[in-house]
Amino acid sequence: MLERTEAEVLLTLAQELHFGRTAEQLRMTTGQVSRIVKRLERRIGADLFVRTSRSVALTTIGACLVEELTPHLAGIDSAVRRAVEAGRGISGTLRVGFLGAGAGQLLLKAVALFGVRQPDCAVHINEAQVHDAYERVFSGAVDVLITVLPVRGVRVGPQLLSEQxxxxxxxxxxxxxxxxxxxxxxxxxxxxxxxxxxxxxxxxxxxxxxxxxxxxxxxxxxxxxxxxxxxxxxxxxxxxxxxxxxxxxxxxxxxxxxxxxxxxPVRWAPVWLAANETSLIRSFVDCAVAAASTGGTNSGG
Structure with a gap:
């Protein structure tokens, strides 16, 4: 089993490919980073990095380990974040997006209601374009997007709008x-x-x-x-x-x-990545549903 510190050193060094920058980012010394890497390599029984006086590079085994480990560590981070939110109550920052003017008007109503219900959460509003709307969700640039359906690969909330x-x-x-x-x-x-x-x-x-x-x-x-x-x-x-x-x-x-x-009909709904779902997103979706129910169903984007 990898310790959390070992996993962080491995993934950070794989990204930076520089012991000094890795140490600085993780607030360690270069010697600590080097010792952790050597300990990992002894445990695995193979080199994870090729080091020279001028460069650092992943070995094939190291690259495979990083590729398989990355999503698991991200999942742990998400689980911990959701637990922290549950323990503290809803607070933080939420990035919301919309595609189309009608969806934008609904989003503004949802943001206003969300601000009343969750005054400790900052909301950043993003206007998406046709060519990049879904990529913003898939890349994590926005946490939740009110957009046109259908779409796969995301979690889809309740239908908010429908129009001819x-x-x-x-x-x-x-x-x-x-x-x-x-x-x-x-x-x-x-x-x-x-x-x-x-x-x-x-x-x-x-x-x-x-x-x-x-x-x-x-x-x-x-x-x-x-x-x-x-x-x-x-x-x-x-x-x-x-x-x-x-x-x-x-x-x-x-x-x-x-x-x-x-x-x-053209249908609209909030969508978000299942892996990134938080209590903030669930609360905002509830607000969007409430805003749509008071604003009618024929004002899409």
């Missing part, structure tokens, strides 16, 4: 004069594409590969942000399905928004 889909088209477009359109028009006009950094299931839920009758959807150019999507629509490069809120939050003289009654 509209089709954004240029005002001079042949479809613009219609009262409503069917999803079948997506096979006749190029559809602006979401970036590949968005999870595939999320992209396909908004822009399917085929229409309900089986016709292939006509693919248009890609965009990384919602303003870019609207710019491409306005300049006639493509059409794009949006949530109903877009007509209210993004009214433009060069874009018309047409109802698509046969399209599935």
């Amino acid at each position: 889909q509209l089709l954004a088209v240029p005002v001079g477009h042949p479809l613009a004069g219609r009262g409503e359109v069917s999803m079948e028009v997506l096979a006749d006009h190029p559809v602006v594409q979401l970036p590949d950094t968005m999870p595939e299931e999320t992209r396909l839920a908004r822009i399917p590969a085929a229409t309900p009758s089986g016709r292939r959807v006509l693919l248009g150019p890609k965009a990384d942000t919602f303003p870019e999507i609207l710019a491409l629509v306005a300049t006639g490069k493509g059409v794009f399905p949006v949530g109903e809120h877009a007509a209210r939050f993004y009214p433009r003289p060069d874009i018309a928004y047409l109802p698509m009654p046969d399209a599935p």
Whole structure:
């Protein structure tokens, strides 16, 4: 069994590859770090690092040990953090994000309620973009994100918002004069594409590969942000399905928004990494649910 100090020395040295910096970071002496590494190597029966007068490098055995040990140590840290939070009550810092203006308004209401319930917790608000929203969650840049569904690889909270889909088209477009359109028009006009950094299931839920009758959807150019999507629509490069809120939050003289009654609703919920779940996140999700219940269900992002 590795002691906690041994594991910290191993992982820190693997990252720094320098005994002096490792010692400084862990508030040890270089001699202490060296002795701990040698003790580990004797116990394992193999070198974990190759040392020269100019460099330090992991051996193959050392690299494998670090790779397998890292997630376990992170899990221990998370478990201890959750226990500390439970013992002290909820306090600290919470990083929350939102994708879309409607989700942003709901988030602000949730933050206000959260501030009343948990006055000792600081909240940092982040506006995510289409191209990086989910990466912010996966990387830990935000603790919880209010975003569009579906998405895999994260824990999904209760649905907060649901709204009808509209089709954004240029005002001079042949479809613009219609009262409503069917999803079948997506096979006749190029559809602006979401970036590949968005999870595939999320992209396909908004822009399917085929229409309900089986016709292939006509693919248009890609965009990384919602303003870019609207710019491409306005300049006639493509059409794009949006949530109903877009007509209210993004009214433009060069874009018309047409109802698509046969399209599935756009759904929104808070998501977070299961491994990072804390009492702070659970409390904020409760606040988001309460904010959504008092603000209606048709104001997504």
